[in-house]
Amino acid sequence: MQNLNLSSLKKLEIILGGEYQSFATDLLDRAGVKGYTIVHNLSGKGSHGFREGHLMFNEDDVLIMVIAAVPEDMVEPILEGFEPFFNKHSGVVFVSDIQVSRLVKFSDQG
Amino acid sequence: MQNLNLSSLKKLEIILGGEYQSFATDLLDRAGVKGYTIVHNLSGKGSHGFREGHLMFNEDDVLIMVIAAVPEDMVEPILEGFEPFFNKHSGVVFVSDIQVSRLVKFSDQG
Amino acid sequence: MQNLNLSSLKKLEIILGGEYQSFATDLLDRAGVKGYTIVHNLSGKGSHGFREGHLMFNEDDVLIMVIAAVPEDMVEPILEGFEPFFNKHSGVVFVSDIQVSRLVKFSDQG
Numbered sequence A, B, C: 001m002q003n004l005n006l007s008s009l010k011k012l013e014i015i016l017g018g019e020y021q022s023f024a025t026d027l028l029d030r031a032g033v034k035g036y037t038i039v040h041n042l043s044g045k046g047s048h049g050f051r052e053g054h055l056m057f058n059e060d061d062v063l064i065m066v067i068a069a070v071p072e073d074m075v076e077p078i079l080e081g082f083e084p085f086f087n088k089h090s091g092v093v094f095v096s097d098i099q100v101s102r103l104v105k106f107s108d109q110g
Helices: A018-031 A072-088 B018-031 B072-088 C018-031 C072-088
Strands: A006-017 A035-046 A063-070 A091-101 B006-017 B035-046 B063-070 B091-101 C006-017 C035-046 C063-070 C091-101
Touching: A006 A018, A006 A072, A006 C091, A018 A035, A018 A063, A018 A072, A035 C063, A063 A072, A063 B035, A072 A091, A072 B091, A091 B006, A091 C072, B006 B018, B006 B072, B018 B035, B018 B063, B018 B072, B063 B072, B063 C035, B072 B091, B072 C091, B091 C006, C006 C018, C006 C072, C018 C035, C018 C063, C018 C072, C063 C072, C072 C091
Parallel strands: none
Antiparallel strands: A006 A063, A006 A091, A035 A063, A035 B035, A035 C035, A091 B091, A091 C091, B006 B063, B006 B091, B035 B063, B035 C035, B091 C091, C006 C063, C006 C091, C035 C063
């Protein structure tokens, strides 16, 4: 797959209240994340599989999911950056393995 | 990553007709799933990579994706719970590995 | 998990400008992809973690994410098919491992 230039990265899916969108994207910007995609108008309920059992969202909240693909060594500082926020506010971060096609707009002269 | 408390879970992405949202969330509730997030107003077509070739969605359907993070041992009973529904109705369930940050609203005294 | 019939597939998440939806789905159709789901009205910024640093989306673009589950041997031809497009237009393709429940509408006589 010589031409595909797939890179192994970590996908972060950050689900939080829509009113905190700029907090999340500012944090990603400061962490050096080069891009992200946002899915709007999610709904949700509960605590995403955790045993604590306290509600984290209720059905009237309007949530967003911020999706970013980052090198593995950026995962820890980003999650640590979100920790104080999530100590006060509802939300969840999913981390998973992905490969990303290396997309360049201009031909690669390398 | 001592402070991150990442847990390995399975992500379920359940895509089905939007009119069956409460069926899906009721099934998850009864299975003991603590939370989920719903992406609304998806469109779709076809049978998601299966060889049978029959259409499962057409382009006018309004679909939702219900996302839940569950312990591995809950995957089988949940999929079995959906099986009779999917014998009659269109849809698909994606299962993938994720790590989830353990979000607690109050400081961890442990 | 005899009844679950989980198949290991690759999930493609193709993020691109909404005006190119039919380009993307036509390419998938011609590649033999049997189905896909589309998330609409995404927003995004940047280049999704790549070092080149040029902006690929700006905050006013309306993006879509086309999700398809395909056998592994279809990933390379599909990515190659998108390559000329992404040489000119912004976007990204995420590739990840998933298992998919084999959903059949009629009872399995096998």
